Amino acid sequence: MPLADISLVKDGFDCLLVTRPQPEAADLAGRLNIPGLRVVLQPAFEFSQAAIDPAALEALQAEAEKAPAPLLVFTSTRAVHFALQQLSVALLSRCQLAAIGSATAAALQQAGLPNLIQPLTGYRSEDLLQTLDKLASERELQASGAWIVAAAGGREALLEGLQQRGLDSRMLLVYRRQAAATTPECRQKLQQSHRVLSVWTSAGAMQQLSSELEGPVWNRVCAGEWLVVSDRLAGIAANYHPAAMHLSAGPGNVELAAAIEQICQAG
Numbered sequence: 001m002p003l004a005d006i007s008l009v010k011d012g013f014d015c016l017l018v019t020r021p022q023p024e025a026a027d028l029a030g031r032l033n034i035p036g037l038r039v040v041l042q043p044a045f046e047f048s049q050a051a052i053d054p055a056a057l058e059a060l061q062a063e064a065e066k067a068p069a070p071l072l073v074f075t076s077t078r079a080v081h082f083a084l085q086q087l088s089v090a091l092l093s094r095c096q097l098a099a100i101g102s103a104t105a106a107a108l109q110q111a112g113l114p115n116l117i118q119p120l121t122g123y124r125s126e127d128l129l130q131t132l133d134k135l136a137s138e139r140e141l142q143a144s145g146a147w148i149v150a151a152a153g154g155r156e157a158l159l160e161g162l163q164q165r166g167l168d169s170r171m172l173l174v175y176r177r178q179a180a181a182t183t184p185e186c187r188q189k190l191q192q193s194h195r196v197l198s199v200w201t202s203a204g205a206m207q208q209l210s211s212e213l214e215g216p217v218w219n220r221v222c223a224g225e226w227l228v229v230s231d232r233l234a235g236i237a238a239n240y241h242p243a244a245m246h247l248s249a250g251p252g253n254v255e256l257a258a259a260i261e262q263i264c265q266a267g
Contacts, residue, residue, distance in 0.1 A: 012267045013037055015193035016260065017221060019044050019205045021078075021180075024253060028199070031257040034264055038193070042186040044205035044212075049082050050151070050176040057086075060172065063145055064094040071117075071146040071167065073098045073128065073158065079149045080107040082175035089113065096143055100128050103252060117141070123251055124230060125158035132165065147172040154204065177204075182212045190217050196224030197263060199256060203236045210240065227259055 014036060018025045021043045029039045063070040072095045074080050080099075083092075089112055098117040099105035105118050117135065119127035135141035145168040148155050152173050162169035190196060190213070198221055200206055210218055226242040228234050229251040237245060248259040 013195050013197045013224075013264055015040060015189060015196045015224075017042060017190065017196055017198035017224075019199060019209060020201055021045055021047060028253040028256055031253060032260060034261075037264065038189060040186050040189050042182060042209070043180045044202070044208040045177040046180045047078055047082075047151070047175050047177050049085060050173050052086050052172065052174060056170070056172060060095075060147060061091065064091055068142040068144060069095050071096045071098060071141075071143040071162075072172070073100070073146060073148045073162075074104050074108060075100050075125075075148065075150045075155060075158070077101075077103050077107045079151075079174060080104060080111070083149050083172075084111055086174060096141070098128060098132070100125060101251065124232070125155065125161065129158070129161040129165070132162075136165070143167060145169070149174055151175045151177050153177070179208055179212070182209070187213065187217050190220050193220060193224075196221055197227065197260065198224060198242075199227045199260070200233060200237060201229050201251060201256075203233060206237060206240065225263070227256065227263065229256070 016032070016037055016039045018028055018039060018041050020028060025041045025043055029041060032039065060070065072092065074083070074097065092113055096117065097108060097113055097115065099108055100119065101123045105116050108116055117131065119131045120134070121127060132141060146162045147170055148159055148162070149172045152171070155171070159169055159171065213221065222240050222242055224242065225244040225246060226237050227246045227248060228237050229248050231247070234245055234247060246259060246263055249255045
């Protein structure tokens with residue numbers, strides 16, 4: 001359901017830039033009903049399925065037949081979606097599964113995979129690693145190998161963290177990302193805006209759009225305020241020198257919509 005109408009104060013925000021990929025971007029926009037605020041959907045990336053390397057698939061199938069079973073770490077709902085198009089539930093059920101984030105866990109559970117390892121607190125790779133340490137110390141987790149189900153690029157910290165814990169860790173690439181084209185309509189709306197609030201859920205999106213949007217448009221974005229989903233992203237965002245920084249309570253659209261409401265109420 002859309003949030004209640006919010007009356008913007010004088011000199012408030014007149015433009016919200018959403019850089020999340022679809023369909024998350026449209027879902028977030030649908031949760032907002034803020035008079036006077038134009039929502040500009042400009043995803044930084046688009047995603048498509050990547051065929052799993054046959055050698056990697058053969059290795060995973062062989063490991064799943066042994067004890068202890070390998071650990072598969074799902075990093076996003078998108079990873080779940082593209083993995084399920086290529087990996088059977090029967091194969092996945094023979095593995096130990098971990099999910100980063102409640103939405104990722106829910107996607108696996110909906111697919112009939114309820115037995116999951118999730119961070120005890122938080123939603124970052126670091127939070128999952130801490131949970132794995134606790135389970136290992138209590139002898140509730142035994143695994144010789146781990147696979148990170150994701151796209152190429154990123155998750156280096158998670159891969160390194162698993163390897164430091166003695167796990168033979170590899171990437172299982174199930175989808176790819178491509179830069180999304182910026183539209184003339186987006187650039188025009190940003191250029192004509194008086195005060196921009198922008199939403200960022202990845203460092204890659206910041207890097208991509210900073211190079212895609214020409215100087216005056218990007219400067220308008222940086223002259224506004226930024227909403228990020230983690231302390232790590234806040235540190236990266238500081239390099240772009242936004243006028244102000246805000247931190248949401250979580251990475252999901254519910255938390256982001258609530259944060260946007262609060263920021264706009266404050267003006």
